[in-house]
Amino acid sequence: MNLVGKPIPRKEGRKKVTGQALYVDDLSFPGMLHGVTVRSSVPRGRIKNISFDQPPATAGGSDRNIPWNEFTIVTAKDIRDLKLGENYVALILNDQPYLADEVVNHPEEAIVLLAHPDKYLLEEARRHVSIEYEELPAIFSLHDSLAQKEIIWGDDNVFKKFLVDKGNVDDVWAKADFIVEGEYETGAQEQLYIENNGAIALANPNDGVTVWGSMQCPYYVHKALIKLFGLPEEKIRVIQTETGGGFGGKEEYPSMIAGHAALLAWKSGLPVKMIYDRAEDMVATTKRHPSRTLHKTAVNKDGKLLAMEIDFVIDGGAYCTLSPVVLSRGTIHAAGPYFCPDVRIKSTAVATNLPPHGAFRGFGAPQSIFALERHLDKVAKTVGLTPEEFRRRNFIHEGETTATNQTIREKVDMDGLLNRAFELSDYHAKRERFARENGSDRPSRIRKGIGFASFMHGAGFTGSGEVYLQSVVGAEATPEGLIRILAASTEIGQGTNTIFAQIAADALGLGYDLFEVAQPDTAQVPNSGPTVASRTCMIVGKLVESAVVGLKQTLLGSGLLKDQYTQAEFQRACGDYIEKFGRLQSFSKYQPPPNILWDDEKYQGDAYGAFAWAVYVAEVSVDLLTYEAHVDDFVAVQEVGRVINPVLAAGQIEGGIAQAIGMTLYENVVWENGRMKNGQMTNYIMPTAADIPPIRVYFEENPYAYGPDGAKGIGELPMDGPAPAILNAIENATGESFNQIPLMPEKMMEDLVGQG
Amino acid sequence: MDTQDIYTKSTVRCTVNGESKALHVYPMERLLDVLREQLRLTGTKEGCGEGECGACSVMIDGQIVNSCLVPVAQVEGASIQTIEGIATEDQLHAVQQAFIECGGAQCGICTPGMVLAAVDLLAKNSHPSESEIRNGLAGNLCRCTGYMKIFESVVRACEK
Structure with a gap:
């Protein structure tokens, strides 16, 4: 069928086009209450007192009193009094409470939960919960955290450190013709899915806990609720409703809102719906980690990379959440698609008193790749080569090793991608004309x-991650x-339902309509x-393929x-089998490809089963009156293995590029x-239809032996390249080197006026 | 309106997707909430609640509006069309069909509003230029597509 x-x-x-798709806020249950969260107004402090007040009497007397006895109220104390489980969101370090108990560590930390049938009255009530604090000193930047201006987490404010050490950079500096240093920074970014976080819960001691919600990872929520309620796994049920965008923002956060809704449901005995409004979603939920990267690079006069020393730091916010894993991916991608014999990457995730930062498409790689690809333009200039010639002399090839000493065993042709991207964007002619x-x-x-x-992005969990996950389809x-x-x-x-059905249908040679993906x-x-890490197609898609092949083999083996x-005939055989033997099911479990070896201690070895490779070209104009x-124009050329669905794949790339353009120029x-x-769409500006350039997407297809039909991952790749490509273009336009995103007009004016 | 009135329900009569409705509502309730909660027309979505994102777009007497900014008292006597009223029983609107074919919908949450904005654009201008499409849809935010496939969908719908 192909x-x-x-x-x-x-x-x-x-x-979706008829409005019939049901998202969590579209569901309703009889007797359902609404739930809201009362949050901290200080960044760090001790909770002294919580009181439930009345609005002051006004002249007209029209303000209603708040009937507090009608409200279900939950605080950290209830988790103890109701003899539930642990008051933490189970993830990596389990340091983040569901509800602050005695201390708060960031603004907008959840302290009290309220539920009531009338959502208007509920909102009134929320504003009349008063919390008194004894404020403690707080820190708000990774610089202050590194300098230990205040110790706010553990002994040293450090969530995680990594060291990648290839060769010995210290032996190289003395023999280098050039040593080039640079410092680069990236800011926070809001995922800004158009559907806010939301959950509905039913919970009681007899039936356990059931949650419907907008989420990427039902089993993350499942694991977290098992700990929160201290219930066996079969007493917790998590159902994903249609989800209006995630981008990482619904990777770990849904465990929080699901737990809150479930606590209210448990205490009230009624279904509870909790839907954040935009302002709450923006100020309280996770964002992309801000970062700072230092580069020191040794090069010889022929423009060959001799050594790279990279110091990469991310701001994790007040609790650990996924920061160690974000740091890991950022670290491994920090040296890019180049061969360099000696590389040292030191990386650190630190705590601040900001709301925790979390997963966001690219997961640390957009930050470290931004730094590298800006820095390499600077290195090229120092050596006296064009940016492209410098990169051509250092691109990685089959048989060479990455920073983690992973030998590239696939055919990789960065030169070819660069040539095609330059041709399609008319790079040389434009560069000349603009000059x-x-x-x-x-x-x-x-x-x-x-x-x-030019850059790459690893697909699937890092290192031994997929082996630990043991995924089953x-x-x-x-x-x-x-x-x-x-x-x-x-x-x-992103198209999970569609590509799974395509892969499965082809694996059996049957029609697309025969396949349905269960909710x-x-x-x-x-x-x-x-559903993270660009793994759904490459890793899970492969399991879909083997699971359906298992069905066929069962039928062949039965002689039906x-x-x-x-x-x-296939359909009839299914019916015959079920009549004769009962259920016809097949399960498939993850098996790593051969020769994938990873050392978690030394951070050396095969970091990813496969990489997607890309060269992106941005054309910009800079208005020297408004500094906008x-x-x-944007040309994106990438090699992603076999493309399963060209419309969906291009849609992923285009959407990622638009989001990255936002991160670079608009979203502050x-x-x-x-x-x-600025927790509103009015003053946190994402790109509109009028802002986005034509995005021209091209795929090179080099089938990957262990992906379904040769596919690799693509979801995060487009987030990595646009920011450095755009700032490299802005340097080409203005002659000024900007090393920080978002690059807002104010900043550009400051630097350009200073320069003049 | 004095302050007492906002706590008193009254009846608002209007037409929704061709059907007459008598809505028993607080006058300052948002049209968005009345559509979603009272009429269970949940295809109209809330994205931002402040008229920026367009996910709650509906037509009132042929004008596209953000229903999160409309107090229901304002629709007395009006004719409202929501996403549920765009396709007929057995046939999708050309815009909806084009969105499916061209990949104009990804997560789908902006899609109802985006489809209405595109229908509105084509009603006023049957063959818009690229910049007219861009400006016509600039009030509707999409975080998934980067808009390219939405532009293609509108162009495809014009050809139908």
């Missing part, structure tokens, strides 16, 4: 520039011969791992199906005492 490689329409497309125009006697106030970045046939794919991998817009529900589907079959930069989180000051 569905793979074709632009098959999205499985749930019709539901002429910008340097003329009467240059326009609009300066044009073009720049690029199932497939089940109905008597009518329809096949349901059972996986916890969620459809969050992720921990009571119904096995744990295929979280012959080697050569038509669709009707605009991206005018303004902090005030650790609180996001």
